[in-house]
Amino acid sequence: MDERLKERLQVLQEAELDTLAVRSGQVRTMEGEHAEPIFLTSSYVFDSAESAAARFDGSEPGNVYSRYTNPTVRTFEERLAALEGAEAAVATSSGMAAILSTCIALLKSGDHILCSRSVFGTTTVMFTKYLGKFGIETTFVTATDAAAWKAAIKPNTKLLFLESPSNPLSEIVDITAMAALAHQHGAWLVVDNVFCTPALQKPLALGADLVVHSATKYLDGQGRCLGGVVAGSKVLVDEVLAFIRSAGPTMSPFNAWVFLKGLETLRLRIEAHSANALTLAQWLSQQEKVEKVFYSGLPDHPGHELAKRQQRAFGGVLAFRVRGDKAAAWRFINATRLVSITANLGDVKTTIVHPATTTHGRLSQEDRDIAGITDNLIRVAVGLEDIEDLKADMLRGLSVL
Numbered sequence: 001m002d003e004r005l006k007e008r009l010q011v012l013q014e015a016e017l018d019t020l021a022v023r024s025g026q027v028r029t030m031e032g033e034h035a036e037p038i039f040l041t042s043s044y045v046f047d048s049a050e051s052a053a054a055r056f057d058g059s060e061p062g063n064v065y066s067r068y069t070n071p072t073v074r075t076f077e078e079r080l081a082a083l084e085g086a087e088a089a090v091a092t093s094s095g096m097a098a099i100l101s102t103c104i105a106l107l108k109s110g111d112h113i114l115c116s117r118s119v120f121g122t123t124t125v126m127f128t129k130y131l132g133k134f135g136i137e138t139t140f141v142t143a144t145d146a147a148a149w150k151a152a153i154k155p156n157t158k159l160l161f162l163e164s165p166s167n168p169l170s171e172i173v174d175i176t177a178m179a180a181l182a183h184q185h186g187a188w189l190v191v192d193n194v195f196c197t198p199a200l201q202k203p204l205a206l207g208a209d210l211v212v213h214s215a216t217k218y219l220d221g222q223g224r225c226l227g228g229v230v231a232g233s234k235v236l237v238d239e240v241l242a243f244i245r246s247a248g249p250t251m252s253p254f255n256a257w258v259f260l261k262g263l264e265t266l267r268l269r270i271e272a273h274s275a276n277a278l279t280l281a282q283w284l285s286q287q288e289k290v291e292k293v294f295y296s297g298l299p300d301h302p303g304h305e306l307a308k309r310q311q312r313a314f315g316g317v318l319a320f321r322v323r324g325d326k327a328a329a330w331r332f333i334n335a336t337r338l339v340s341i342t343a344n345l346g347d348v349k350t351t352i353v354h355p356a357t358t359t360h361g362r363l364s365q366e367d368r369d370i371a372g373i374t375d376n377l378i379r380v381a382v383g384l385e386d387i388e389d390l391k392a393d394m395l396r397g398l399s400v401l
């Protein structure tokens with residue numbers, strides 16, 4: 001390694017988030033390219049049979065096969081680890097692959113997961129339907145009820161899992177308290193940091209053991225690619241990595257490159273998303289036909305003070321209940337013209353969705369009731385369009401109620 005590169009790596013050790021977002025993890029090739037290249041190769045050539053054997057048995061460092069390592073994917077992993085303040089990170093083909101790989105790598109039959117009720121619907125399905133099939137049981141508790149978390153701990157509880165802020169009601173969970181609870185019982189705390197990203201919240205610094213992401217959302221930021229990542233201590237990430245190498249839910253190098261470009265503007269985007277969402281939440285809460293707005297940036301939200309302590313801003317996702325029933329919520333959504341009716345979020349383009357019949361449609365009515373996903377609830381993932389144009393589109397929705 002040349003002197004300048006060695007010293008640059010040292011400088012990066014001390015660097016701040018904005019610098020890490022554009023610089024960390026990059027190793028230039030002999031071509032001297034300025035931007036990160038995409039290594040679209042499934043395998044790598046060895047100098048000799050001896051070298052091939054040494055790469056395979058691990059005695060010689062270097063690439064072997066892209067299910068194991070890929071330079072573009074590695075740059076993304078190192079950059080994300082730097083942003084989350086993690087020792088290591090491993091990339092996956094999607095956010096769900098990150099969650100599944102974490103659970104399969106760390107848990108075994110007979111173990112118990114304690115999970116917030118307010119997590120992404122597919123996570124709930126995966127835990128109950130699929131992990132349950134292999135003897136891993138899950139108990140769901142109200143995200144913000146610390147006593148319920150404590151009461152639900154069992155001797156075989158190995159993993160606590162939560163999202164904060166939650167989707168779609170913006171519930172805020174005290175990550176420091178949950179980490180303490182997990183560790184007191186010899187369990188790990190895994191936090192899905194999709195809604196904040198490391199630009200707003202660093203769960204590892206608050207005591208979590210692992211962070212998982214759907215890179216598909218704000219890390220990309222422009223709705224292009226699917227991907228995921230798991231970050232944390234090297235010991236735990238190595239366990240997940242070993243599973244991924246065997247099972248194959250690896251990130252594609254092209255997607256890793258897209259995410260690298262996304263990370264470069266992450267903080268700027270998430271702050272702009274947060275500013276637009278706050279203004280829209282304040283405006284919606286003044287509208288007669290809106291029953292209630294859920295956004296932790298509003299002072300009357302129960303998680304407001306905790307969100308201020310735990311996060312740098314409140315994020316881009318808000319939800320609101322219109323006065324009326326499911327038909328009214330659907331009429332509102334159908335009357336919009338600018339925003340996109342789609343379940344994705346974390347995009348520069350604003351999206352709108354009816355959670356009860358889409359993202360949370362697979363939950364039972366009872367579970368939806370407990371989680372507060374009522375039929376008149378609408379979720380908006382606020383993008384970067386002009387705020388006045390967004391308000392005008394919401395007015396189109398309000399005008400048909």
Ligand SMILES: Cc1ncc(COP(=O)(O)O)c(C=O)c1O
Pocket residue numbers: 094095096097120163167192194195213214215216226227228
């Ligand atoms: C909070 C959260 N976690 C995980 C996922 C799953 O990510 P992916 O769609 O990349 O598999 C999503 C997707 O919407 C999500 O919103």
